[in-house]
Amino acid sequence: GAVVSQHPSRVICKSGTSVKIECRSLDFQATTMFWYRQFPKKSLMLMATSNEGSKATYEQGVEKDKFLINHASLTLSTLTVTSAHPEDSSFYICSASRGLQTKNIQYFGAGTRLSVL
Amino acid sequence: AQTVTQSQPEMSVQEAETVTLSCTYDTSESDYYLFWYKQPPSRQMILVIRQEAYKQQNATENRFSVNFQKAAKSFSLKISDSQLGDAAMYFCAYRRRASGTYKYIFGTGTRLKVLA
Numbered sequence: 001g002a003v004v005s006q007h008p009s010r011v012i013c014k015s016g017t018s019v020k021i022e023c024r025s026l027d028f029q030a031t032t033m034f035w036y037r038q039f040p041k042k043s044l045m046l047m048a049t050s051n052e053g054s055k056a057t058y059e060q061g062v063e064k065d066k067f068l069i070n071h072a073s074l075t076l077s078t079l080t081v082t083s084a085h086p087e088d089s090s091f092y093i094c095s096a097s098r099g100l101q102t103k104n105i106q107y108f109g110a111g112t113r114l115s116v117l
Numbered sequence: 118a119q120t121v122t123q124s125q126p127e128m129s130v131q132e133a134e135t136v137t138l139s140c141t142y143d144t145s146e147s148d149y150y151l152f153w154y155k156q157p158p159s160r161q162m163i164l165v166i167r168q169e170a171y172k173q174q175n176a177t178e179n180r181f182s183v184n185f186q187k188a189a190k191s192f193s194l195k196i197s198d199s200q201l202g203d204a205a206m207y208f209c210a211y212r213r214r215a216s217g218t219y220k221y222i223f224g225t226g227t228r229l230k231v232l233a
Contacts, residue, residue: 032219043208043225044162091160097219105152106221108162 003027004096006109013084014117021079021112023094029074030096034106035067038091050077084116119144121211123224130199131232137184138194138227140209148214151185151192152221157205165207168192170214196229204231 003026013019023033031052036044048069050056056069066088068080077096081088091113095106120143130136142151153165168176168185175183180200184193196203209224 034220038160043223046220049220093160093162095162105164105167106219107164108154111160 004109033077121224152210
């Protein structure tokens, strides 16, 4: 149990286009989802916390208008990188947490490698 | 603010031997969770082990165990009988127990190499 699916696993796009990444909890309801960015050989940097039915909470320094997060259901959160530029190229990872009465474990997707040309 | 420090960027261990990865953290909270996650070359983050701060007993999961020293704010991971499949990046993570705050704070990671 506790499987998180992230799609696509890899995307290449032209500068100026928008890219949507999906994160789905397959066998549980995720009241909270998280979006991270990971640079090569670096740790995970939390970008935002997404709660179902409410606006995402962004970490300091993360542009809300650049990285749009939607958590419309208990099993799906999306991250849209708007007007992508080469500096947005990175590895993006989502995770999901089961809810208030949880073991407080985050379950991670397999990540999306974004390359902006 | 809480911080997590992993002072070993890279470690090596011979297959079948034991290795210990260190993690220290700083917090003013008394109740929290600590985790070790493994990130193999596939980049999929996998939970290795979890410790609740209010529990004195060290967590164990098969070949993986922790040495949790709350007063020293230390949370090391011991891997016994190391296997080639253990080669990965290992991240230590902290999470407050208080409700409404679910985010993790990650350390910078330790790359573990397992030598055949």
